Amino acid sequence: MLSKKEIKDIQSLSHKKFRDELKLFIAEGPKIVGELLELIPQKIERIYALKEWIESNSSLPEVANVVEVDSIGLRRLSQLQTPNQVIAVIKKLPSKKPDASSFTLYLDTIQDPGNFGTIVRTADWFGIKNIVCTPGCADVYSPKVVQSTMASIARVNVYYDENEEWLKEQTVPVLAATLHGRPLHDRSKMKEGILIIGNESKGVRKEILQYATEQITIPKRGEAESLNAAVAAGIILSHLMM
Amino acid sequence: MLSKKEIKDIQSLSHKKFRDELKLFIAEGPKIVGELLELIPQKIERIYALKEWIESNSSLPEVANVVEVDSIGLRRLSQLQTPNQVIAVIKKLPSKKPDASSFTLYLDTIQDPGNFGTIVRTADWFGIKNIVCTPGCADVYSPKVVQSTMASIARVNVYYDENEEWLKEQTVPVLAATLHGRPLHDRSKMKEGILIIGNESKGVRKEILQYATEQITIPKRGEAESLNAAVAAGIILSHLMM
Numbered sequence: 001m002l003s004k005k006e007i008k009d010i011q012s013l014s015h016k017k018f019r020d021e022l023k024l025f026i027a028e029g030p031k032i033v034g035e036l037l038e039l040i041p042q043k044i045e046r047i048y049a050l051k052e053w054i055e056s057n058s059s060l061p062e063v064a065n066v067v068e069v070d071s072i073g074l075r076r077l078s079q080l081q082t083p084n085q086v087i088a089v090i091k092k093l094p095s096k097k098p099d100a101s102s103f104t105l106y107l108d109t110i111q112d113p114g115n116f117g118t119i120v121r122t123a124d125w126f127g128i129k130n131i132v133c134t135p136g137c138a139d140v141y142s143p144k145v146v147q148s149t150m151a152s153i154a155r156v157n158v159y160y161d162e163n164e165e166w167l168k169e170q171t172v173p174v175l176a177a178t179l180h181g182r183p184l185h186d187r188s189k190m191k192e193g194i195l196i197i198g199n200e201s202k203g204v205r206k207e208i209l210q211y212a213t214e215q216i217t218i219p220k221r222g223e224a225e226s227l228n229a230a231v232a233a234g235i236i237l238s239h240l241m242m
Numbered sequence: 243m244l245s246k247k248e249i250k251d252i253q254s255l256s257h258k259k260f261r262d263e264l265k266l267f268i269a270e271g272p273k274i275v276g277e278l279l280e281l282i283p284q285k286i287e288r289i290y291a292l293k294e295w296i297e298s299n300s301s302l303p304e305v306a307n308v309v310e311v312d313s314i315g316l317r318r319l320s321q322l323q324t325p326n327q328v329i330a331v332i333k334k335l336p337s338k339k340p341d342a343s344s345f346t347l348y349l350d351t352i353q354d355p356g357n358f359g360t361i362v363r364t365a366d367w368f369g370i371k372n373i374v375c376t377p378g379c380a381d382v383y384s385p386k387v388v389q390s391t392m393a394s395i396a397r398v399n400v401y402y403d404e405n406e407e408w409l410k411e412q413t414v415p416v417l418a419a420t421l422h423g424r425p426l427h428d429r430s431k432m433k434e435g436i437l438i439i440g441n442e443s444k445g446v447r448k449e450i451l452q453y454a455t456e457q458i459t460i461p462k463r464g465e466a467e468s469l470n471a472a473v474a475a476g477i478i479l480s481h482l483m484m
Contacts, residue, residue, distance in 0.1 A: 035467075114356060118470045127463035152466050185484055219484050221369035224394050227476065228360045234473035235480040242427055242461050 025141035029084040035151035049086040079143040098130035108208045109136035109199040117148020118230035124152035126237045181215030200229045267383035271326040277393035291328040321385040340372035350450045351378035351441040359390025360472035366394035368479045423457030442471045
């Protein structure tokens with residue numbers, strides 16, 4: 001039986017304030033929880049799961065503290081409209097200030113949690129180890145971001161850059177995706193450098209754009225006004241890195 | 243003052259059954275409604291808007307039947323958590339069976355409405371005029387799809403293919419995006435043909451894959467298990483078409 005305090009504590013993790021205070025976040029569903037258990041078992045603080053999930057995961061690492069709940073209990077804890085078997089409470093991962101010796105993605109004010117998480121996952125596909133974000137971006141530990149990363153959250157280091165202090169220091173090429181740059185397909189591949197992706201309705205802000213050494217644009221043949229930020233990031237990374 | 247019946251009728255448009263019956267759908271917010279008013283004024287059946295929206299859109303086409311509502315009225319009609327000034331009720335657009343003389347996108351069981359709408363928008367960016375879908379895909383007129391297309395819904399023809407009858411008839415090259423195909427970057431550009439994108443957790447189903455003449459894969463350098471379907475579509479279209 002779950003105590004009222006336990007339910008309240010876990011529900012509070014939908015708010016950044018409490019995630020920061022408790023240094024915890026949550027992930028839901030057998031797929032992502034299963035992957036995180038393999039990748040970062042030592043970070044899993046506690047698991048709340050239905051009997052069926054526990055039975056089909058009998059070889060769980062000993063580190064995990066598993067609590068069986070019924071479907072009513074799971075619904076109380078869940079952030080999802082359709083709770084899905086298991087919820088893990090996980091210790092936040094260390095956020096390291098990266099060096100730019102490999103390719104780094106820089107996100108300016110990507111507020112939509114689904115887009116943000118999808119970008120983390122896309123970066124992971126292309127082997128990018130570091131994402132640097134302006135403070136106006138979504139919180140990487142918000143439940144919707146975590147779900148959209150599909151466990152890539154455990155493989156990609158996300159660092160929040162206050163007052164562009166990190167960006168200012170860099171000496172590698174800095175590309176910004178804008179609507180009026182050089183056509184992407186004319187740009188040669190690159191192994192080190194920074195790619196800036198901006199908010200899709202406002203683009204890259206001036207205060208960030210001033211650090212760009214080049215602007216690039218995905219050529220348009222049709223009529224859509226813009227591309228989704230995660231789609232744009234994927235297209236540019238695929239061209240530059242592969 | 244809105245009548246109860248009017249409120250109920252508009253709310254019912256969140257369900258496919260009623261959209262099909264009434265041949266209507268809704269779009270919300272100044273940006274998408276503004277664009278649709280320019281693109282398909284004759285299809286706008288009615289607009290419900292706050293006074294401020296009406297005042298800043300005083301040169302509305304005469305076709306539009308505009309009803310002023312207050313913020314409580316707007317909230318009653320809206321599908322959004324944060325209603326945004328204006329809701330348009332729009333006649334469904336004709337769905338034409340396309341020929342494959344230009345590039346066509348074929349979607350297999352893309353159920354997530356945000357992904358589906360983002361793919362329609364991405365196709366529009368690359369100048370694709372036709373998307374053919376299996377019946378297991380999201381309904382293009384569901385409110386979340388409409389919002390994610392960002393008005394591209396008015397420029398891209400979406401056709402639902404029952405029992406693969408359309409796909410069976412085609413004689414152009416048919417590429418399927420899978421995890422074990424030929425590397426995308428080895429494939430030359432193409433002007434006509436079909437690209438099949440499958441459900442992201444299950445991929446392209448066997449019954450659809452049998453019609454593919456080639457399989458292609460976006461090379462992976464990192465660890466993510468898969469890419470988001472809209473991101474994958476964008477990367478492949480950018481490579482094949484530009």
